[in-house]
Structure formats: structure tokens, C-alpha cells
Amino acid sequence: MSNDINLPIYLDYASTTPVDPRVAKKISEHLTLDGNFGNPASRSHKFGWKAEEAVEEARSHVANLVNCDPREIVWTSGATEADNLAIKGVANFYQKNGKHIITSKIEHKAVLDPCRQLERDGFEVTYLDPNEGGLITPEAVSKAIREDTVLISIMHINNELGTINDLDGIGKIAREKGIFFHVDAAQSTGKVAIDLNTLPVDLMSFSAHKTYGPKGIGALFVRRKPRVRIEAQIHGGGHERGMRSGTLPTHQIVGMGEAFRIAKIEMDDDQLKVKTLHDKFYESVSKIEEIYVNGDISNKVNNILNVSFAYVEGESLIMALKDIAVSSGSACTSASLEPSYVLRALGRKDELASSSIRFSFGRFTSEQDVDYTLTLINHAVDRLRELSPLWEMHLDGIDLDSVDWQTH
Amino acid sequence: MAYSKKVVDKFENTINEPAKYNVGRFDPKEMNVGTGMVGAPACGDVMKLQIKCERQGNTHVIKDVKFKTYGCGSAIASSSELVEMLIGKTLEEAKEIKNIDIVEALELPPIKIHCSVLAEDSIKQAIEDFEQKQ
Numbered sequence: 001m002s003n004d005i006n007l008p009i010y011l012d013y014a015s016t017t018p019v020d021p022r023v024a025k026k027i028s029e030h031l032t033l034d035g036n037f038g039n040p041a042s043r044s045h046k047f048g049w050k051a052e053e054a055v056e057e058a059r060s061h062v063a064n065l066v067n068c069d070p071r072e073i074v075w076t077s078g079a080t081e082a083d084n085l086a087i088k089g090v091a092n093f094y095q096k097n098g099k100h101i102i103t104s105k106i107e108h109k110a111v112l113d114p115c116r117q118l119e120r121d122g123f124e125v126t127y128l129d130p131n132e133g134g135l136i137t138p139e140a141v142s143k144a145i146r147e148d149t150v151l152i153s154i155m156h157i158n159n160e161l162g163t164i165n166d167l168d169g170i171g172k173i174a175r176e177k178g179i180f181f182h183v184d185a186a187q188s189t190g191k192v193a194i195d196l197n198t199l200p201v202d203l204m205s206f207s208a209h210k211t212y213g214p215k216g217i218g219a220l221f222v223r224r225k226p227r228v229r230i231e232a233q234i235h236g237g238g239h240e241r242g243m244r245s246g247t248l249p250t251h252q253i254v255g256m257g258e259a260f261r262i263a264k265i266e267m268d269d270d271q272l273k274v275k276t277l278h279d280k281f282y283e284s285v286s287k288i289e290e291i292y293v294n295g296d297i298s299n300k301v302n303n304i305l306n307v308s309f310a311y312v313e314g315e316s317l318i319m320a321l322k323d324i325a326v327s328s329g330s331a332c333t334s335a336s337l338e339p340s341y342v343l344r345a346l347g348r349k350d351e352l353a354s355s356s357i358r359f360s361f362g363r364f365t366s367e368q369d370v371d372y373t374l375t376l377i378n379h380a381v382d383r384l385r386e387l388s389p390l391w392e393m394h395l396d397g398i399d400l401d402s403v404d405w406q407t408h
Numbered sequence: 409m410a411y412s413k414k415v416v417d418k419f420e421n422t423i424n425e426p427a428k429y430n431v432g433r434f435d436p437k438e439m440n441v442g443t444g445m446v447g448a449p450a451c452g453d454v455m456k457l458q459i460k461c462e463r464q465g466n467t468h469v470i471k472d473v474k475f476k477t478y479g480c481g482s483a484i485a486s487s488s489e490l491v492e493m494l495i496g497k498t499l500e501e502a503k504e505i506k507n508i509d510i511v512e513a514l515e516l517p518p519i520k521i522h523c524s525v526l527a528e529d530s531i532k533q534a535i536e537d538f539e540q541k542q
Contacts, residue, residue: 313452315480319416320423339452351449383423387431387484389456389476390449405448 007323009369013210013362014159014187014304015327019255020212020363026258027214030054030251040248041239051250058257062206062219065189065260068196074220074240075248079186080110081233082205082220083153085244086182087114089230090151090203091123094180098148104128104136104155105345110205111153111184128154133296134161134346138169145173151180156194156204157187160342160358161295162304164192171200180228186210186218190263190270191301196221202228208252212363213259217252220244270363271302277361277370278302284374288381290394294343294356308348308356311391312384317357320380324373326357351390351400411481412515418485430491432474434458442538446529453479453523455487457530459494459502461538467498468538475530482520486510486527499535 010018019027030036030051040055042048056070063070076082091101103115105127115125126144128136136154145152152174157164167183174181182203188194190211196204204221208214222228222243236245263270282305285291290310309317314328328340339353348356361370385391390400411419422429433456436443440461447454456476461468473494477487489510494502507524510516516524 311478313479313483316419316484319411319419319481349450351452354452380423383426386426387423387476388478389445389454390478392433392456392476400449405450405454406446 005368005372008325009323009373010325011359011361011365011369011373012325012327013365014162014358014360016209016215017212017362018364019209019214020259020262022262023213023255023258027251027255030254036250036254038250040250041237051248054250055248055253058253061257061261061264065264066185066194066196066204066206066221068221069224072196072221072224074222074243075253076205076218076220076244077216078209078218079108079184079205079207080218081244082207082218083108083110083182083184084114085220085230085233086203086205086222087111087151087153088118088233089243090180090182090228091118092231093229094150095123098146098150099123100146100149101125101151101153102128102141102144102149103153104130106130106134106136106158106161106342107153107155108159108184108186110186111155115153124148130163130345132346133299134158134163134294134342135296135299136165136170138166138173141170142173145177145179149177149179151182153182153184155184155187157185157191157301157304158295158342159187160304160340161306161346162187162300162302162360163295164299164301167199167201174202175200187301187304189260190267191303193267196223202226203230208256208259211259211263214252214255217249217256219256266363273363274361274365275302277365277367278305280367281305281359281361281370281374285377288378292348292352294346294348303362304358304360306343306356306358308343308352309381310352310355311388311394312355312381313351314355314357316384317355317380320384321357321373321376324376326359328354328357410517412517414514415482415485415516418488418514419481422484422488429488430473430475433476434460434472434474439541440538442534442536442541444530444533444535444537446533447479447526449478453477453483453526455479455483455526455530457487457490457527457534459531459534459538461499464498467500470494470497470499470502479523479526480520482514482516483523483526485514486516486523487530489513490527490531494531499538502531502535505531 038047038051040051186207292308294306343353460472507528510524
């Protein structure tokens with residue numbers, strides 16, 4: 001093995017990314033007395049004006065990446081808050097029009113939990129099943145629409161699988177029926193081009209820290225034409241045109257702006273590099289017997305690959321891969337000892353769901369990292385299968401489904 | 409997951425030196441072998457434990473043990489720990505081994521206690537299987 005490799009290797013970019021050094025520099029220029037530290041809401045002096053200028057420049061960078069009007073960008077504390085603001089904000093504002101919401105079983109908890117909350121407040125929510133490939137089809141959405149449907153919330157790129165939903169298809173159906181369409185795009189920026197000028201999407205959530213920006217900052221796109229109105233969830237000063245109060249964190253905002261500015265310029269190069277790593281990784285891993293890729297391989301981003309290693313339990317595999325930082329399902333649920341709800345929604349059996357690992361690559365992943373990881377995976381899977389009574393039964397030709405297991 | 413160093417070491421040693429840590433199988437049809445298999449794939453852990461016994465006076469002594477475990481790190485460490493406790497014990501002594509012994513030996517976190525329960529079940533079942541053959 002190579003001597004100059006840095007361990008542990010980070011292959012969990014879908015969970016969060018390191019801040020790009022160029023972004024960190026920008027952030028550091030907006031904190032101290034000699035920097036641009038003012039309150040962007042201060043109207044009476046230069047400190048405030050300069051801070052406001054920096055915030056507005058960052059807003060333009062974000063808008064520019066997704067091709068919308070900067071006035072359509074509302075700063076939030078992250079994609080979770082953006083999802084909450086969009087879903088509760090629309091549902092509450094338009095509840096006279098109806099109290100039915102459509103979402104899917106593979107959404108992030110930041111969408112599912114606000115929906116659950118709305119159910120407690122008297123709304124009805126339909127949770128759509130994905131197809132086998134992990135996609136929510138426009139047809140499935142169309143079938144679930146009712147007279148009283150006010151909002152459809154479907155993610156763009158699934159965080160566990162990397163699968164890409166057809167926003168244009170779903171959005172057109174929503175438009176036709178006059179239903180608002182919200183999209184959680186936390187995983188999308190810098191990975192796939194988004195053109196909100198043409199996409200029939202009314203609200204879209206963004207996160208900085210999945211795209212080499214800082215944690216604690218995100219944004220919600222709220223369309224102006226046709227106009228979407230939302231009920232504010234946080235009150236206290238009427239910042240962000242009344243949609244989200246609270247002093248704007250200039251340093252985090254410029255960090256997000258810089259990260260998205262760089263993403264716009266470097267997206268093609270980033271993705272070309274990640275595709276090379278992904279293809280090499282996939283080609284090698286697919287030579288291992290009895291592995292299953294979760295999610296439609298032909299309809300996903302290259303930075304995420306979710307694989308189930310049959311007859312090997314996921315947590316033990318992660319432990320055996322201790323020099324590799326990967327995750328089993330989403331980080332928010334991996335402490336709960338439950339197989340991923342996303343994989344279960346795909347119809348994967350529990351044992352395959354719990355043997356899944358998400359590998360996610362990024363801007364700072366090297367070919368060496370991938371080579372080293374592949375060597376470790378081959379070794380760990382071999383060893384754990386040698387230890388697995390299920391693998392032994394499989395080799396003996398026993399159908400595991402025919403065994404009368406004592407569930408506990 | 410905050411595992412104790414004991415769990416991590418036991419897990420790593422077991423996967424790195426499977427032969428030394430009694431990973432493997434006996435022919436379950438042999439008269440002096442008892443096999444226990446507990447758990448379910450859908451629940452995330454399956455333990456298979458086999459004991460090979462020898463008559464000594466009016467009792468039987470466990471001369472050798474083999475095991476295979478599918479499960480999380482602490483499930484693998486628990487069965488490996490149990491195996492070490494078993495070798496050289498009489499069946500009566502082996503029946504006295506309780507899950508708490510494994511919990512204490514490995515400092516298992518509360519959320520992983522079920523792994524030790526499963527290990528205790530596997531030895532009970534293996535002894536039962538052996539005794540039925542006699």
C-alpha cells in the first residue's frame with residue numbers, strides 16, 4: 001500500500017463536505033474588526049452598508065448558480081430550515097385552498113418531519129413509494145393528486161441513493177393542477193445544472209455545506225412569477241422581506257455565496273473527475289459476488305454510490321473499514337440500529353437494506369483514495385463472509401427465505 | 409457508535425485471525441457435535457455455535473468450539489468472547505454462563521445487550537442439540 005496516503009479516507013461527501021480553502025478565506029474576511037463584520041441591517045453607517053453589499057453579492061452568486069432572480073433567494077440556517085419554511089409556510093398560508101400534501105417515502109427527515117407535524121395540525125399527507133430504481137415518477141405523483149392538494153414536495157437528488165427525480169415532469173403536472181411544488185435540492189448544487197428560469201418549480205431548498213460551504217447556512221428559493229406566498233416561521237424584525245427574521249450571518253452568507261460561485265465555474269471539471277473515480281470504483285466493486293447497487297445506476301449522480309454486500313451486516317462492514325469514513329444509510333438514522341427507511345421503501349429485504357453502504361466522492365477525493373478503499377473492501381468482505389453463517393448457507397445452496405428463522 | 413476498546417479489539421482480532429479465534433464449522437451430523445443457530449437475517453444478526461464434546465466420567469467436556477456470526481461488531485465480538493469462555497468447560501458449567509458475563513467481559517453498551525442474549529441462547533441451543541443426540 002502507498003505510504004503517502006492520508007488516513008482515514010473521507011468518502012462521505014454526501015453527508016457534508018470540507019469547506020473549500022477559498023471559501024474559508026472569504027469567511028475569515030467577514031468576522032473581525034479589520035474585516036467586514038457589520039450588521040447588514042444597519043442602515044445608518046458604512047459598516048452596515050458594506051455588510052449588506054457582501055450579502056447581496058452572495059445572494060447573486062446563489063441565484064446565478066440556479067438561474068433565478070436574487071430577489072427569489074431567502075437565507076435560512078440550512079436546508080432543514082428551508083424545507084420547514086417551504087412546507088409549513090405554504091401549507092399554513094394556503095390552507096383555505098385545501099389540506100392535502102403529497103410527498104414521498106424517500107425524502108429527507110427535514111421534509112418528512114414537517115409533514116408529520118402538519119398531520120398533527122389536521123393536514124393529510126400522501127407518502128409516495130419510489131419505483132424499484134428509487135425514483136418518484138410523475139405518474140405516481142399524478143395519481144395521488146386530489147381536489148384539496150395544495151403542495152407537492154419531492155426531492156431532486158436522493159441523499160442515500162443519488163437518484164435524480166424528473167423535476168420537469170412532476171412540476172408540469174403540479175402547474176397544470178395549480179398545486180405548489182417544493183423541491184429539496186440539498187444534494188444538487190454543483191453536481192447537476194439547475195435552471196429555475198425554465199423548471200416548473202415554486203420553492204427549492206439549498207444547503208451550503210454539501211457544496212464546500214460552511215454549515216449553518218442555506219437558502220430557500222421562493223418564486224416571484226407566478227408568485228408564491230409563505231407564512232413566516234421565525235418572527236423578529238421582518239428580515240428577508242418578512243419571510244425569515246433574524247440578523248443575517250454575513251460570514252456564513254459570503255461563505256455560501258463563494259462556494260456557489262466556485263461551483264458554477266468548476267461544476268463541469270468537478271463532475272468529470274468524480275465520474276472517473278465513480279466508474280473505476282463501480283467497475284471494481286461490481287466484480288465482488290452478490291453485491292447489489294441500490295438505486296437506478298443509469299439515473300443517478302456520480303458522486304454517490306450505494307451498495308449492498310449480501311450476507312455481510314452493514315455495521316460490521318463499516319467497523320472493518322475503520323480507515324474509511326462512509327455511512328450506512330443517512331447519518332441522521334445510523335444511531336438507531338434500523339435499516340435505512342429509504343432502502344426499505346425500495347422494497348429491499350431488511351438484511352440487504354442493513355448491509356448497505358453509501359460511498360460518496362468529492363472535490364478532494366484522489367484516485368489513490370479509491371484504490372486503497374477498494375483493497376480494504378475486498379479484504380473486509382472476504383473476511384466477514386468467511387465469518388458469516390448466511391454466506392456458508394448460500395454456498396451450500398440453501399435458500400435463506402426457506403429457513404424458519406426465530407425472529408427476536 | 410462508541411464501543412469499548414475490548415469490543416473493537418475482539419472484533420478485529422476475530423476477523424484478522426479467524427482460525428485462531430475458532431471461526432469455522434464442524435459436521436453437524438457427528439454424534440459428538442452440538443449445533444445451535446439463533447437470530448434472523450431480518451433482525452440483523454444470526455449466530456451459529458458448534459461444540460465438540462468428550463465424555464469424562466459421568467459428564468461431557470467441551471473440547472473444541474467453532475462459530476460463525478452474521479451481525480454487528482458487538483454481535484461478532486460477543487460470540488467470539490463466548491467461545492473463549494466455553495473451551496474446557498463441562499456442559500453443566502457451560503449452562504451457567506449468562507449473558508451478563510459477556511456484557512461485563514466486553515463492556516457492551518446498553519443498546520447492544522441483545523447481542524449477549526443471543527450468544528447465551530446459542531450455547532443453550534447447542535447443548536440441547538448435543539444432549540438430544542446422546
